[in-house]
Amino acid sequence: MTIPSPPRRSRWISVPFRIILGFVALSLLMVAIYRFVPPPVTLTMLFDANGITKDWTSLDEIDPDMARAAIAGEDGKYCSHHGFDVDAIAKAAIHNASGGRIRGGSTISQQTAKNVFLWQGGGFVRKGLEAWFTMLIEAIWGKRRIMEVYLNVAETGIGTYGVQAGAIRYFHHGADRLSKAEAGRIAAVLPLPKKRAAVAPSGFTRRYGNTIARRIEVVQRDGLDGCLR
Known part of the structure; x- marks a missing residue:
């Protein structure tokens, strides 16, 4: 007895389903691997015409004030949200709808996923x-792990990736010896690394870096970095 072939329509339906299933499986595999293995390169690095300078450094070998500076400057609710800061996203949407400079509401987790x-x-x-x-x-x-990867893949200068490479470039020593002022300056550079410099900053970058440096103590005092300890 001959078994009839499936209708052509069902074949077309199965193709996108297989694509989606393959994407889900591949993304799960990549995330699982990078849970233990440092990401070797990112698309941002590959398309950077200025080259790639990076030096993977474990979170334990990075001064804790650097992570606190990142929280102070980029994501104050890092340890309390589950990847998305709904309030920040809503405020950014309202601000952007009113015109003016575009403001982002992305968390460190979102930035890490993107990077x-x-x-x-x-x-x-x-x-x-x-x-x-x-x-x-x-x-x-x-x-x-998210913070560790973020501090290693974030662009910290022209052709420079990660806080270790940034610390060496700007301050001529490793990220394990960053002062609060230095950590604040690197954190101030993160949103616009190609337009801001941590060495002898001026204007907004200098003021913002100093503000972040002062906030580091608040982050530590209020336990806003508790998930990293």
């Missing part, structure tokens, strides 16, 4: 993928 697995820029597709990878790293990596 490691995706490309720079906007768009609904990239934002959707960013949300997916953010949920995965929050579930599989945990806060310490």
Whole structure:
């Protein structure tokens, strides 16, 4: 008895399903691997015409004030949210709708997901993928690993990636000996690393770096870095 072949329509339905299933499996595998293995390179690094200078450094070998500076400057609720700061996103949306300088509401987790697995820029597709990878790293990596990867892949200067490479470039010593002022300056550079410099900063970068340096003590005092200890 001859078994009839499936209708052509069902074949077309199975193709996108297989693609989605393959993407989910691949993304889970990549996140699981990077839970233990440092990401060797990112798309941002590959497309950087200025080259790549980086030096992977474990979180234990980075001065704790650097992570506190990142929390103070980028994500004050880092240890209390699950990847997304709803209040910050809402405030950014309201601010951007009113015009003026565009403000982001991304958390450190979202920035890490974007930096490691995706490309720079906007768009609904990239934002959707960013949300997916953010949920995965929050579930599989945990806060310490997310911060460790973030501090190693974030762009800290022209062609410079990670706080170790940034510390050597700007201050001529490793990230294990950063002062509060130096950590604050690197954190102030993170949003616009190609336009700001941590050495002899002026204007907004200097003021913002000093503000972050003062906030480091608040982060430590209030336990806002508790998930990293």
